[in-house]
Amino acid sequence: MQYTAHINIMPLKELLDPQGKAVNSSLHNLGLSQIQHVRVGKHITLAVEAKDKAEAEMLVADACKKLLANQVMEAFDITITEG
Amino acid sequence: MQYTAHINIMPLKELLDPQGKAVNSSLHNLGLSQIQHVRVGKHITLAVEAKDKAEAEMLVADACKKLLANQVMEAFDITITEG
Numbered sequence: 001m002q003y004t005a006h007i008n009i010m011p012l013k014e015l016l017d018p019q020g021k022a023v024n025s026s027l028h029n030l031g032l033s034q035i036q037h038v039r040v041g042k043h044i045t046l047a048v049e050a051k052d053k054a055e056a057e058m059l060v061a062d063a064c065k066k067l068l069a070n071q072v073m074e075a076f077d078i079t080i081t082e083g
Numbered sequence: 084m085q086y087t088a089h090i091n092i093m094p095l096k097e098l099l100d101p102q103g104k105a106v107n108s109s110l111h112n113l114g115l116s117q118i119q120h121v122r123v124g125k126h127i128t129l130a131v132e133a134k135d136k137a138e139a140e141m142l143v144a145d146a147c148k149k150l151l152a153n154q155v156m157e158a159f160d161i162t163i164t165e166g
Contacts, residue, residue, distance in 0.1 A: 008126045009126070010126065010128070020127075023127070023150065023151070024129075026150055027146055027150060030146075030149050030150060032142060032145065032146050032149075034131050034132040034133060034142055035129050035130070035131050035142065035143075035146060036129065036130045036131075036132070037128075037129055037130040038127065038128075038129040039127065039128050039129070040125060040126075040127050041125070041126045041127070041128075042123060042124070042125060042126060043091045043092070043093065043123075043124045043125060043126035044103075044106070044121065044122070044123050044124070045093070045120075045121075045122050045124075046107075046118050046119065046120055046121040046122070047118070047119045047120040048117050048118050048119075049117040049119070050117060059115060059117055059118065060118075062115065063110055063113075063115050063118060066110075066113050066115075067106065067109055067110060067113060068106070
């Protein structure tokens, strides 16, 4: 069966996020001072062929650990949908 | 009130995504050939101070249009949660 995975990869809360800080300042310079605590990460979508949802989730977690996320600095979460 | 926004910014479907293609090939080289159609975008979280959810969404959409997303090449979607 075909599944779609949505993966969010974000810098760990304990770590500084210089890109987020830069975006935060730029937004304030543009007059959007109501915005705070910007953090920037990656969003990855992919299709995965697996016999059930559990297998799909396992394959995608494997991909995250092997390639997509750097677990020293980043945390990932995975949402699997059918089709 | 304080709201949290989760923003996904993805390359438009009509456009090639060279980063996604590279990740796709790398995953196949790692033996994860069940994975296809990888697309890589950005995930941004931020806190926004607004009087209601509609105002929060308007502010965040403004931030996306002015700075976060390049609408020629990218589409964004916004999810607002309380707190």
